[in-house]
Amino acid sequence: MAPATRRRRSGGRRPARGGAVAAGAVVLAVAAVAVSVTLGPDNRAATEGGDGTASASPSSPSSPSSRAAGHEAPSPSPTRSYPLSKTPETIPAVRRHTPAHGPGWKPGSGERVVVGDDKLADEGRLIADELKLSYGGRAKAGDGDVELALAPGDGGSESYTMRVSGGRVRITGPTDAGVFYGTRTLKQEVAGGTAAPEGEVSDAPAKPQRGFMLDIARKTYSVDWIEDRIRELGDLKFNQLGLHFSDDQGFRIESATHPEIVSKDHLSKDQVRALVKLAASRHIQVVPELDSPGHLGAVTDAHPDLQLRNASGQTLQGTLDISKPGAAKIVDDLLKEYAPLFPGRYWHLGGDEYLALMSSDPTASYPQLAEAARDKYGAKGTIEDLTTAWLNGRAAVVRPTHESPKAWNDGFYDGGSVSPDKDLEVAYWTGKEAGRRDPQEFLAEGRKLTNYNDEYLYYVLGQPNDFTYPTGERIYADWTPRVIRGTEPVPAKYDDQILGGSFAVWGDQPQAQTADQVAAGIKLPLCATSQKLWDAGKPPLSWAAFKGLAGKVV
Numbered sequence: 307m308a309p310a311t312r313r314r315r316s317g318g319r320r321p322a323r324g325g326a327v328a329a330g331a332v333v334l335a336v337a338a339v340a341v342s343v344t345l346g347p348d349n350r351a352a353t354e355g356g357d358g359t360a361s362a363s364p365s366s367p368s369s370p371s372s373r374a375a376g377h378e379a380p381s382p383s384p385t386r387s388y389p390l391s392k393t394p395e396t397i398p399a400v401r402r403h404t405p406a407h408g409p410g411w412k413p414g415s416g417e418r419v420v421v422g423d424d425k426l427a428d429e430g431r432l433i434a435d436e437l438k439l440s441y442g443g444r445a446k447a448g449d450g451d452v453e454l455a456l457a458p459g460d461g462g463s464e465s466y467t468m469r470v471s472g473g474r475v476r477i478t479g480p481t482d483a484g485v486f487y488g489t490r491t492l493k494q495e496v497a498g499g500t501a502a503p504e505g506e507v508s509d510a511p512a513k514p515q516r517g518f519m520l521d522i523a524r525k526t527y528s529v530d531w532i533e534d535r536i537r538e539l540g541d542l543k544f545n546q547l548g549l550h551f552s553d554d555q556g557f558r559i560e561s562a563t564h565p566e567i568v569s570k571d572h573l574s575k576d577q578v579r580a581l582v583k584l585a586a587s588r589h590i591q592v593v594p595e596l597d598s599p600g601h602l603g604a605v606t607d608a609h610p611d612l613q614l615r616n617a618s619g620q621t622l623q624g625t626l627d628i629s630k631p632g633a634a635k636i637v638d639d640l641l642k643e644y645a646p647l648f649p650g651r652y653w654h655l656g657g658d659e660y661l662a663l664m665s666s667d668p669t670a671s672y673p674q675l676a677e678a679a680r681d682k683y684g685a686k687g688t689i690e691d692l693t694t695a696w697l698n699g700r701a702a703v704v705r706p707t708h709e710s711p712k713a714w715n716d717g718f719y720d721g722g723s724v725s726p727d728k729d730l731e732v733a734y735w736t737g738k739e740a741g742r743r744d745p746q747e748f749l750a751e752g753r754k755l756t757n758y759n760d761e762y763l764y765y766v767l768g769q770p771n772d773f774t775y776p777t778g779e780r781i782y783a784d785w786t787p788r789v790i791r792g793t794e795p796v797p798a799k800y801d802d803q804i805l806g807g808s809f810a811v812w813g814d815q816p817q818a819q820t821a822d823q824v825a826a827g828i829k830l831p832l833c834a835t836s837q838k839l840w841d842a843g844k845p846p847l848s849w850a851a852f853k854g855l856a857g858k859v860v
Contacts, residue, residue: 388407388408388504389407391406391408391503391505392405393405393503394495396490397836397852397860398543398836398839399837399840400491401508401509403503403507404505404506405504406470408471408504410502411450411474411496412500414450417440418439418451419434419442420444420454421455424444426455426482429489433489433493437493452474453475453476454478454485457478459478461484461509461510462480462484463480463481463483463484464487464514465508466478467488467506467507467508468506469505470502471505475502482589486589488507490540490543494859511839512787512840513807514805516544516806516808516836516840517544517545517547517548517808518544518548518809518810519550519758520549520550520810521810522549522550522573522813523550523553524553524816525767525813525816526556526816527821529581533581534825535825536584538860539588540588540589544590544839545590546591547585547591548808551573551594552595552601553603554604554623555604556569557569558572558573559575559647560578563639563642563643564608567608568604575647579647594648596637596654597654597656597657598655598656599626599633599693601656602624602637603623603624606623606625606626609636611632612627612630612633613627614626614627614628614661614675622661622662625660627674629674634699634700637700638700641700645708650708652711653707654711654733655700655711656713656714657713657716658713658736659714662693663689679692687722688721688722690724694724697726698724698726698730701730710729711729711730712756713733714736715732716736731754731805733756733808734748736791738760738771744791746797749796754805755805756806757789757804757807758807759791760773762776762780763807765809766812767824768818770814775827778831781834781835790804811824830856833856833860
């Protein structure tokens with residue numbers, strides 16, 4: 307998770323179309339780039355001959371039917387043929403494009419976005435607003451329109467197909483999420499006044515979890531700043547925003563059950579609901595992280611009786627004494643309180659860096675934990691058993707509302723009589739700390755895993771404990787979802803168990819950068835992470851070209 311040893315060591319209807327609109331469509335076709343189609347005098351596209359030249363349409367002046375007996379044929383109107391279209395350049399890059407001949411498509415005055423299903427109204431209104439088009443609702447597409455529709459596909463729930471042909475755009479997908487991603491591609495294609503190229507895009511992500519985690523516990527960000535990141539994430543086709551909202555330095559969401567733990571600077575529940583709603587409009591799930599039994603300084607400050615003490619009576623900041631029933635009660639109160647605030651599938655339980663198990667002799671240092679373990683699990687019970695049972699207990703609390711709980715990899719312990727629940731997903735971050743289990747151990751057990759590799763994906767403010775700010779270029783060149791720990795990939799046979807990854811910003815030294823500096827610093831790394839989570843293969847653009855594209859479309 308957040309670097310603690312690594313972190314803590316720093317402490318309406320459209321107007322009727324008439325001839326003017328049709329003429330406008332012709333201007334658009336002639337002005338755009340891409341496609342080998344010829345326009346005849348009736349503004350219809352001529353068909354292409356087998357040799358690549360445009361053949362005359364039936365009403366062409368050169369055809370016999372166009373000549374009246376005894377009359378001279380009229381002068382031919384200008385025609386134009388278009389070259390084969392090029393693959394669009396977007397972030398992330400589309401995975402397949404079938405080129406075609408034709409002018410492509412640009413947004414223009416009088417054109418609409420229409421939908422084939424009312425379920426796509428939100429997506430339709432959003433792209434219409436972004437491209438300055440009118441929203442026509444559920445209607446038949448006309449000249450120049452963008453049509454959104456639900457249609458079966460074989461690329462998965464987030465897949466989409468976008469066809470640009472005949473001066474129109476049609477985006478389809480099996481779900482509204484897929485259609486939304488198609489609109490993101492279209493938005494980028496026409497950025498800067500370029501045309502969406504003729505042809506068909508078939509696209510789908512390689513990984514189902516594409517995330518960004520933000521530590522709001524140690525560094526606070528304005529609601530506007532977080533909203534801007536949500537919009538940016540949506541345009542890059544991310545689908546998760548993790549919020550680490552509790553740590554030793556602060557507890558940042560309003561609480562009714564335990565108001566005494568909430569920091570002065572915090573988000574109200576109404577503000578959280580608004581963020582969750584905005585994220586949902588971009589098909590992003592907000593994944594809360596209420597970390598325990600460590601990283602709870604804001605809780606133990608208000609409840610010092612629950613703070614872990616060693617055999618000498620010394621306290622460990624932010625660490626709960628899990629031998630005390632009150633420790634589980636306060637955390638469970640909070641988990642139950644926040645469950646309705648964060649609808650969705652995922653919940654992050656934390657579980658990392660329990661300091662009792664980071665000492666050289668946990669049993670001697672924390673005899674009360676060792677005794678509680680033996681009382682519960684017999685003479686061979688260990689503190690690891692007690693800690694694993696804690697993690698399983700918190701998973702049981704959230705599971706009725708969030709079917710996929712996850713926890714940091716250093717919250718999983720091997721051996722002992724208690725094993726982590728099989729459905730707990732491993733959020734793997736650390737390769738720097740001694741004694742951490744190799745990712746292949748988890749994968750060999752059949753566990754699902756999400757990649758938070760701190761070598762590439764950790765943006766730790768102030769760069770403490772040998773952390774350096776990650777660069778987009780390094781992620782773009784070297785990282786893939788299979789590079790989980792350090793710099794070497796795990797075997798390809800585990801690829802399906804790796805559900806995706808997440809770029810993370812941690813606030814170890816919150817004053818090291820302003821919020822604006824953070825936004826600027828993470829822009830290219832987010833772009834590169836988006837590319838590699840969508841398609842882990844070699845990117846089609848050089849880094850210089852990719853960086854230039856990011857400046858244009860993000």
